[in-house]
Amino acid sequence: MSLNVLYAQNDNDNPIYRSKNEPNFLVRDATQADDEQLVQLIAETMPSNGMTLAFERYPSYLSASHAQYNRPDIKLVVPEENPAQVVGMMNLGWRYCFINGQPELLRYVADLRMHPAHRGNKVLRLLMDYVYDEIPLDTIFESVVLEDNTVACNILHNERKGFPKPFHYDDIRTxxxxxxxxxxxxxxxxxxxxxxxxxxxxxxxxxxxxxxxxxxxxxxxxxxxxxxxxxxxxxxxxxxxxxxxxxxxxxxxxxxxxxxAFKQTRVVDYSLPLKLMKPFYNVYAGLRGVFSLPKKNDAFxxxxxxxxxxxxxxxxxxxxxxxxxxxxxxxxxxxxxxxxxxxxxxxxxxxxxxxxxxxxxxxxxxxxxxxxxxxxxxxxxxxxxxxxx
CATH class of the missing domain: 3.40.630.30 (Gcn5-related N-acetyltransferase (GNAT))
Incomplete structure (x- = not known):
């Protein structure tokens, strides 16, 4: 164990992680009591092809995470003075999959979110300190990030001191x-x-x-x-x-x-060009039987x-x-x-x-x-x- 780490126990026997690099915040596991905050935090908006989308996990993030992972592992960042308040999160769960034809476990990094009022290197650094101190250093992590999500790309795809080094493997299309x-x-x-x-x-x-x-x-x-x-x-x-x-x-x-029933993609807003074009496109879509664009704040x-x-x-x-x-x-x-x-x-x-x-x-x-x-x-x-x- 490195010198950065210190463990304590809270009242619910939920292990607490501290790092000397950020003494004002802690890392702990998610519990059922956090679910409502996680639903709100995960609905952070992201740009994509002229739309601002919210990828929601309503009504329960904890339940939805079991469809994404065989074994979810949700880490939360909380203030020292109020550990019930969630200001950041990251899921580092396990997936059972075949690698080179053999059954293996793969650690998948997803749902990295920070409350807008607490965005910055300190909260992110705390999460990375946790990863370095508490997860075996030979672990290989997998991630998939939308190209238009420039914030996540900047965090995960650039080399940073104290972060696991990123390696671009391939590109995908949905x-x-x-x-x-x-x-x-x-x-x-x-x-x-x-x-x-x-x-x-x-x-x-x-x-x-x-x-x-x-x-x-x-x-x-x-x-x-x-x-x-x-x-x-x-x-x-x-x-x-x-x-x-x-x-x-x-x-x-x-x-x-x-x-x-548990995961929705909602349109929060359209870019001005797409907003102007949408009525005409939807008429065309109706005639051709192709995918139409929903109203603002509606889900696909x-x-x-x-x-x-x-x-x-x-x-x-x-x-x-x-x-x-x-x-x-x-x-x-x-x-x-x-x-x-x-x-x-x-x-x-x-x-x-x-x-x-x-x-x-x-x-x-x-x-x-x-x-x-x-x-x-x-x-x-x-x-x-x-x-x-």
Whole structure:
């Protein structure tokens, strides 16, 4: 343990971390009593493509975090004189995933927030002191940040003394798909809605996908059969579809996830050009059946695609999967669905045959122990679950 750290106990036996670099604030674990403050703090606005968005976790951040992580680890910054007041937060939770084909734990950094009145290097430095002192120094952290989120990019993507060094791994794109071209091969495949009899087959298919994709979650679809399993929040087994070829061999898998019960993307404001263009665009969108822009302060209506998996070189399978997902989205009375793909995923080329709104982001790793690239097989494709970023 370094000289910076000192531990004490508060009245609730919640461990308290102190650093000599910032004696006026403490770090502690989140508790249920903090949930209301976390819901407010996480709704911090972010710019994206001419819009100011709020990524909300209403009504419970703590509940929603279990859909993002297998094991959330939420650290809070609180004032020394009032440890019940939350002025900053960061989630450093664990994800169970496949790396180089083997089941591993990966530490994912997300939801870094600071109250506007307490933004500055001191609070951020305290969090980094905690990371340095209390987490093994050989830990590799993963992060994904929107390109338009310049504040987070400046914090996480620049080298800073006392911070884990950032390493840009690859770029990703999230497509909000409102239309998809029907591929000529669509009739070669058939889809079955998942039920409990499909669970072992779906799990076996996931196991074959780990040879192609890195950071693929270690899914166990038997959790879908359980009532209120936190990792499958707001999903049931019938939200998933298995895709078969003419030999009745499984070639694809995906689900549709309605997250609105616990996670919303709300438009706080539009840029002036977009504000002027929005009425005309929405008339066009209505005529073309594409994604329309909501009113200011309203939330978008869309689904998240879950585990859109197939062999990365099977473009016809992926094209049919995307078209079927669009059909099912329409049947569920939603305008669009979202899917995230790494730029080096061969399947991304098919997305030019869709009508999509695109958001770009950067995928980084962070380490105190030098470049982590050798840890990962760069021949494998980075996998991202859009609903868990």
């Amino acid at each position: 497509f909000t798909v409102s239309q998809a071209q029907k591929p000529v091969q669509f009739g070669r495949y058939h889809f079955e809605q998942m039920n409990t009899n499909h669970v072992s087959e779906a799990n076996a298919f996931i196991s074959t996908m780990k040879q192609h994709y890195n950071f693929l979650p270690n899914y166990d679809f038997s959790g879908l059969a359980e009532s209120n399993h936190p990792f499958w929040l707001s999903m049931n087994i019938h939200d998933f579809y298995l895709m078969y070829d003419q030999n009745h061999q499984i070639v694809g898998l995906y689900g549709l996830w309605n997250q609105k 209506e869309y689904l998240m695609i879950h585990s859109a998996l197939c062999h990365p070189e099977q473009q016809d399978v992926f094209a049919s999967l995307i078209f079927h997902a669009k059909q099912q989205t329409k049947l569920r009375r939603k305008q669009a669905f979202c899917i995230t793909l790494a730029n080096n995923d061969p399947r991304i080329h098919w997305m030019s045959n869709t009508t999509s709104h695109i958001i770009q982001a950067k995928h980084y790793f962070h380490s105190f122990k030098g470049n982590p690239y050798s840890t990962f097989d760069r021949n494998k494709i980075s996998y991202f679950e859009v609903g868990r970023i």
